[in-house]
Amino acid sequence: MQAFLDIFDIYLLEAVVNGILLGGVLALLALGLNLIFGVIDVTWICYAELVMIGMYGMYYLVQVFGFPYWAAAPITILLVAALGAALHFIVIAPLLTAPPINQLLATGGVLFILQSFATVAFGIDFRNLGIRLPVLALGDMHFSYSRLLSFAAALIGMVTVYLFMTRTYTGTAIRAISQDRQIMSLMGVDTRRLYVITSALGGALAGLAACLLVLQYDVHPFVGLSFGPITFLICVLGGLGNFIGGFIAAFVFAEIISLGGLFSDLEWGYVLAFAFFIVMMFIRPAGLFARRS
Amino acid sequence: MTTHRAYWAVALAALIALPFVYRDPYHLHILVLILIWSFAYTSWSIMGRFGLVSLGHGGFMGVGAYVTALLWNHLGVSPWIGIPLSMMAAGVLAVVVAYPCFRFRITGHYFVLVTLALSGIVLQVITATRDYTGGSLGYTPDRTKGNQLLALQFDDKITWYLIALFVWLMGLLIWRWVDRSMSRYAMEAISDDEDAAAAAGVNVTFEKLKITLISALMTALAGALYCQYQMFISPDTVSGIAVSLQMVFAVIVGGVYVSLGPTVGAIITIMLAEILRISFGTKAVGWDNLVYGVLLVLFIIFLPKGILGSIIDRFKTRPERPVEKSVAKPVAP
Numbered sequence: 001m002q003a004f005l006d007i008f009d010i011y012l013l014e015a016v017v018n019g020i021l022l023g024g025v026l027a028l029l030a031l032g033l034n035l036i037f038g039v040i041d042v043t044w045i046c047y048a049e050l051v052m053i054g055m056y057g058m059y060y061l062v063q064v065f066g067f068p069y070w071a072a073a074p075i076t077i078l079l080v081a082a083l084g085a086a087l088h089f090i091v092i093a094p095l096l097t098a099p100p101i102n103q104l105l106a107t108g109g110v111l112f113i114l115q116s117f118a119t120v121a122f123g124i125d126f127r128n129l130g131i132r133l134p135v136l137a138l139g140d141m142h143f144s145y146s147r148l149l150s151f152a153a154a155l156i157g158m159v160t161v162y163l164f165m166t167r168t169y170t171g172t173a174i175r176a177i178s179q180d181r182q183i184m185s186l187m188g189v190d191t192r193r194l195y196v197i198t199s200a201l202g203g204a205l206a207g208l209a210a211c212l213l214v215l216q217y218d219v220h221p222f223v224g225l226s227f228g229p230i231t232f233l234i235c236v237l238g239g240l241g242n243f244i245g246g247f248i249a250a251f252v253f254a255e256i257i258s259l260g261g262l263f264s265d266l267e268w269g270y271v272l273a274f275a276f277f278i279v280m281m282f283i284r285p286a287g288l289f290a291r292r293s
Numbered sequence: 294m295t296t297h298r299a300y301w302a303v304a305l306a307a308l309i310a311l312p313f314v315y316r317d318p319y320h321l322h323i324l325v326l327i328l329i330w331s332f333a334y335t336s337w338s339i340m341g342r343f344g345l346v347s348l349g350h351g352g353f354m355g356v357g358a359y360v361t362a363l364l365w366n367h368l369g370v371s372p373w374i375g376i377p378l379s380m381m382a383a384g385v386l387a388v389v390v391a392y393p394c395f396r397f398r399i400t401g402h403y404f405v406l407v408t409l410a411l412s413g414i415v416l417q418v419i420t421a422t423r424d425y426t427g428g429s430l431g432y433t434p435d436r437t438k439g440n441q442l443l444a445l446q447f448d449d450k451i452t453w454y455l456i457a458l459f460v461w462l463m464g465l466l467i468w469r470w471v472d473r474s475m476s477r478y479a480m481e482a483i484s485d486d487e488d489a490a491a492a493a494g495v496n497v498t499f500e501k502l503k504i505t506l507i508s509a510l511m512t513a514l515a516g517a518l519y520c521q522y523q524m525f526i527s528p529d530t531v532s533g534i535a536v537s538l539q540m541v542f543a544v545i546v547g548g549v550y551v552s553l554g555p556t557v558g559a560i561i562t563i564m565l566a567e568i569l570r571i572s573f574g575t576k577a578v579g580w581d582n583l584v585y586g587v588l589l590v591l592f593i594i595f596l597p598k599g600i601l602g603s604i605i606d607r608f609k610t611r612p613e614r615p616v617e618k619s620v621a622k623p624v625a626p
Binding site: 037043095100101104106109110111113117118119120124221225228229230233235267268274277281 | 405581
């Protein structure tokens, strides 16, 4: 075993594993975005900002109001789910018949609103939970528990969504509506209700991601910008609305970022990921796993 | 038509004469900012009006500003050469990103997300190369000790006002030139139905690329001018998603289908930011963007043609251009 490990650079292996762990959270974000796109045919540009609000929610519940972490997390998830539903009611619902670009730009306006709301209400200081989880030492490699926890929780979240979509009546209706919007309303399905449920579900996923990311990163009003763009790249590469594609693309990107960060700064990981994305667009323009029509 | 021209000539003469009559430096400063940003917004609207919604223009602007400043500081290259070089860099970036998009029919949501990522990545590159660019702390071009003209650094506002006015006029002329060219018809056909346009003999990829390239080059110029005028740039003010969204916001508020729409948008946004800043001071941090955001959402829902566009529609009685379907269509088809 030791001989096997010696072949690899130990740091390389650590970076690979950390990439997988990062991929879990990114896959969670991509799933939320894909869900909303697949069902409502809208892209929430402000998705990462919902996560940011959720991170602030966690910060205030834990640091200011003194909730324990496990009690604050469900409240935050519900809060962001409500925010997602509200976003749908207030902004998307009046624009459902408008051109798709208008819907997208309106959520761009929401991005402005959430960012500046956070600046005005919470200030621009960096804040963190003050929870420092121990580090797991495995041979010469070190993994923080917060990352392992995030990965596990993200997987559980994704499996829950999968079960919801395949085992429940509402989930089945949501999958059906993403296949054909017109027919479903003719079949007597209340599309408006399903849209709100989907938005709330997308919000809940953002809330879960917020609970996990707040363990690893400080929160500030512009924190969404550091993982928002990469989430969009993942969704486009996986094929918008394609859950499996988004899942795999998330891990591909996470590995690139993690390995790029190993050789240089973390920002270069992002740059590398973008270069990879451009190359992939030439090779597979409709996403990694596009079905040939 | 001649009276129309006369109005334009009088308005232009008044704009040129303005700084010689009215010398308040603060107001001139605001005017210069409005003109530079109007030019940037106009360049966005050149492609935005055809449904090519780009959120990558923050990236082009950042390239324009940073390449010019870096060449000047590190290599001593005069902005007179640096600005064309920076525009070329932005043009190359635009082609590298846009060509696969157009070649492989990446449109709508996909195109917006790809360009959005582009502006995010330019921001990351500027931050990552902090040894050269100063990272998120910002960057200042070195003050020249020699010839001001060579360094394109002027102390007086009047010179800057005239430069900005000239560039802004050029922007309007380019807008008009595109508006009257065959490209406009080709692009409108493309934005209605790409396949039908291609079947009718329009070279879809080429036409889109041409418009995108013009727009990116102009945006880079705007970034470089902003840098030379303000003598300070930071990733947040000239690149990134916030700047891209600010452009979209201003153009939509002003009106994306009319030549002066972006200018009206610039006047409204900059005045709004300044009024908030003066009345609230440092407490205003964030408030201007909050108001922008709310207005952007309200405009898209209730007034997608923008302020100027809606006003012109209301007064338009000329029979040769009735409010037809393609004009009445909100923001982007």
